[in-house]
Amino acid sequence: xxxxxxxxxxxxxxxxxxxxxxxxxxxxxxxxxxxxxxxxxxxxxxxxxxxxxxxxxxxxxxxxxxxxxxxxxxxxxxxxxxxxxxxxxxxxxxxxxxxxxxxxxxxxxxxxxxxxxxxxxxxxxxxxxxxxxxxxxxxxxxxxxxxxx
Amino acid sequence: xxxxxxxxxxxxxxxxxxxxxxxxxxxxxxxxxxxxxxxxxxxxxxxxxxxxxxxxxxxxxxxxxxxxxxxxxxxxxxxxxxxxxxxxxxxxxxxxxxxxxxxxxxxxxxxxxxxxxxxxxxxxxxxxxxxxxxxxxxxxxxxxxxxxxxxxxxxxxxxxxxxxxxxxxxxxxxxxxxxxxxxxxxxxxxxxxxxxxxxxxxxxxxxxxxxxxxxxxxxxxxxxxxxxxxxxxxxxxxxxxxxxxxxxxxxxxxxxxxxxxxxxxxxxxxxxxxxxxxxxxxxxxxxxxxxxxxxxxxxxxxxxxxxxxxxxxxxxxxxxxxxxxxxxxxxxxxxxxxxxxxxxxxxxxxxxxx
Amino acid sequence: xxxxxxxxxxxxxxxxxxxxxxxxxxxxxxxxxxxxxxxxxxxxxxxxxxxxxxxxxxxxxxxxxxxxxxxxxxxxxxxxxxxxxxxxxxxxxxxxxxxxxxxxxxxxxxxxxxxxxxxxxxxxxxxxxxxxxxxxxxxxxxxxxxxxxxxxxxxxxxxxxxxxxxxxxxxxxxxxxxxxxxxxxxx
Numbered sequence: 104x105x106x107x108x109x110x111x112x113x114x115x116x117x118x119x120x121x122x123x124x125x126x127x128x129x130x131x132x133x134x135x136x137x138x139x140x141x142x143x144x145x146x147x148x149x150x151x152x153x154x155x156x157x158x159x160x161x162x163x164x165x166x167x168x169x170x171x172x173x174x175x176x177x178x179x180x181x182x183x184x185x186x187x188x189x190x191x192x193x194x195x196x197x198x199x200x201x202x203x204x205x206x207x208x209x210x211x212x213x214x215x216x217x218x219x220x221x222x223x224x225x226x227x228x229x230x231x232x233x234x235x236x237x238x239x240x241x242x243x244x245x246x247x248x249x250x251x252x
Numbered sequence: 253x254x255x256x257x258x259x260x261x262x263x264x265x266x267x268x269x270x271x272x273x274x275x276x277x278x279x280x281x282x283x284x285x286x287x288x289x290x291x292x293x294x295x296x297x298x299x300x301x302x303x304x305x306x307x308x309x310x311x312x313x314x315x316x317x318x319x320x321x322x323x324x325x326x327x328x329x330x331x332x333x334x335x336x337x338x339x340x341x342x343x344x345x346x347x348x349x350x351x352x353x354x355x356x357x358x359x360x361x362x363x364x365x366x367x368x369x370x371x372x373x374x375x376x377x378x379x380x381x382x383x384x385x386x387x388x389x390x391x392x393x394x395x396x397x398x399x400x401x402x403x404x405x406x407x408x409x410x411x412x413x414x415x416x417x418x419x420x421x422x423x424x425x426x427x428x429x430x431x432x433x434x435x436x437x438x439x440x441x442x443x444x445x446x447x448x449x450x451x452x453x454x455x456x457x458x459x460x461x462x463x464x465x466x467x468x469x470x471x472x473x474x475x476x477x478x479x480x481x482x483x484x485x486x487x488x489x490x491x492x493x494x495x496x497x498x499x500x501x502x503x504x505x506x507x508x509x510x511x512x513x514x515x516x517x518x519x520x521x522x523x524x525x526x527x528x529x530x531x532x533x534x535x536x537x538x539x540x541x542x543x544x545x546x547x548x549x550x551x552x553x554x555x556x557x558x559x560x561x562x563x564x565x566x567x568x569x570x571x572x573x574x575x576x577x578x579x580x581x582x583x584x585x586x587x588x589x590x591x592x593x594x595x596x597x598x599x600x601x602x603x604x605x606x
Numbered sequence: 607x608x609x610x611x612x613x614x615x616x617x618x619x620x621x622x623x624x625x626x627x628x629x630x631x632x633x634x635x636x637x638x639x640x641x642x643x644x645x646x647x648x649x650x651x652x653x654x655x656x657x658x659x660x661x662x663x664x665x666x667x668x669x670x671x672x673x674x675x676x677x678x679x680x681x682x683x684x685x686x687x688x689x690x691x692x693x694x695x696x697x698x699x700x701x702x703x704x705x706x707x708x709x710x711x712x713x714x715x716x717x718x719x720x721x722x723x724x725x726x727x728x729x730x731x732x733x734x735x736x737x738x739x740x741x742x743x744x745x746x747x748x749x750x751x752x753x754x755x756x757x758x759x760x761x762x763x764x765x766x767x768x769x770x771x772x773x774x775x776x777x778x779x780x781x782x783x784x785x786x787x788x789x790x791x792x793x
Binding site for chain 1 (some may be wrong): 609625626627631632634635639641642645646647648651
């Protein structure tokens with residue numbers, strides 16, 4: 104009998120099948136059609152990606168509106184190495200992007216090859232996936248739109 | 253709620269914190285800390301009215317992993333027990349409520365994890381909204397980088413300050429035998445290192461740690477029986493900020509300020525504070541939201557930057573403050589714990605000696 | 607806003623949410639998405655369970671107990687679950703065992719499920735105080751009894767690994783049943 108420690112690769116995998124509800128569902132449906140939807144908050148500010156309830160008051164939100172497909176980087180960080188599941192080959196930037204017409208920012212990735220090519224305040228635009236199927240990844244990534252805000 | 257009963261921390265024990273607790277199951281890893289917490293006050297599990305733990309199956313890679321850990325408590329015949337899939341600080345909160353409600357006078361609380369079997373920055377992506385964030389698998393370091401950048405852009409911190417925070421914490425850890433990282437090059441030297449996730453350098457990030465902490469709390473007479481100088485919990489409160497990162501001002505965490513107000517942080521002089529900040533810039537946010545002055549000794553243990561057992565690191569903050577109070581080194585201290593990413597959920601605990 | 611839409615299975619009116627107005631979209635609205643998540647680990651059971659699994663590789667069932675204690679646990683997690691004290695003494699148990707509980711299974715789940723109906727059961731190895739899980743073979747399902755004496759049937763020697771799968775199933779042996787009273791505390 105030996106005390107040599109056993110170890111083994113273990114993969115835990117779930118094919119989560121999620122219902123979207125009407126708000127996330129409409130957002131995903133919009134992405135499939137190349138549109139981005141937000142939702143009007145209680146104070147009239149547009150929340151994008153849209154949420155079912157007002158982030159401040161908790162009131163149910165009902166009025167979805169279309170926002171732009173270009174926006175402004177509000178903050179970013181650098182992803183230098185690949186990790187399984189990530190949607191771009193590294194390196195790339197992870198960023199919060201406030202789309203034109205929205206008052207909050209969405210999390211996504213920006214396809215730039217070095218940190219010289221991105222700054223807070225930069226204008227970026229959506230690069231759509233070749234085949235869109237109603238998922239967040241219908242936005243393949245953002246890319247520089249050229250010109251400062 | 254106004255506390256009905258005086259509850260104190262009477263015993264704490266930690267495992268050594270290491271990159272990998274090789275050879276030990278989670279049960280075997282946490283057992284010595286549980287044993288020590290009981291032994292050093294001469295207690296057995298029969299003296300404990302309630303047991304509550306904080307851990308995560310995602311870290312262990314094993315469903316209901318906490319049930320196995322209960323073997324280390326001595327859970328047969330059946331004990332009164334509960335678990336939170338959060339930092340052990342929230343397990344402490346549940347145990348504190350249990351005592352407040354009169355169901356018991358004593359409780360054993362522990363929090364721990366073995367992060368080593370998995371890829372921690374990737375595992376933590378599963379804490380996020382599955383519709384809008386999860387599909388991007390945004391690792392925890394890159395996410396923290398968004399917050400650090402927001403602070404740098406806003407002039408709320410500088411990279412030099414971040415390096416100083418790292419240096420101060422890790423040098424303090426030289427006095428902490430359990431710490432994983434002890435000692436630090438100077439801040440100037442740290443700043444010459446490359447970025448690991450611009451704007452974060454390696455020193456800005458907490459290590460990945462296997463380890464845990466166990467604690468016994470008790471009410472009134474029971475507390476005095478176990479300890480000659482109990483660390484009384486004078487206030488404890490937890491609050492949450494929006495999980496919607498794009499709707500938050502990432503340079504702030506208002507939930508900390510509200511929790512601090514309800515816990516009564518400002519009601520007296522603070523001698524010592526232990527802040528749960530897995531990234532250097534987050535210490536500044538926590539410190540600012542708590543309203544701590546420059547005279548407060550912050551993270552004499554070396555903080556989370558020196559040992560970061562996820563699901564234990566918050567409870568350790570409370571343990572470290574309690575230790576200093578029970579040792580007579582401090583009369584009043586503040587501990588902060590966080591759960592989730594970018595300081596999303598926050599707990600503040602005020603402890604006092606007599 | 608007036609046509610409230612029920613969003614739960616509660617009785618109508620218990621929980622409703624105002625309808626959402628959406629700019630014109632074409633095609634079927636998305637209502638359901640599949641977002642897979644897979645996590646990879648390098649899992650280790652720890653040294654104690656390693657000892658148990660290495661024993662199985664040699665067709666031996668090892669339990670453990672705290673020094674001086676009578677109760678032998680198998681499989682064990684390194685501590686006595688009654689006292690919480692580390693179990694540092696290794697004790698071989700079995701291989702013969704007694705069925706302490708069983709279930710006749712008529713619906714098989716998973717890729718390795720035997721043909722139905724089959725019997726899953728708990729087996730108290732001789733010398734142990736807690737039971738191991740497995741299936742019963744070489745006997746009709748309606749002949750299985752609590753108290754029945756059994757032995758493990760191992761896979762071929764060249765197929766032995768550090769796994770519970772080394773025991774294909776347990777089969778009856780020619781010994782009288784253990785009276786149920788003697789199994790109290792183990793069921």
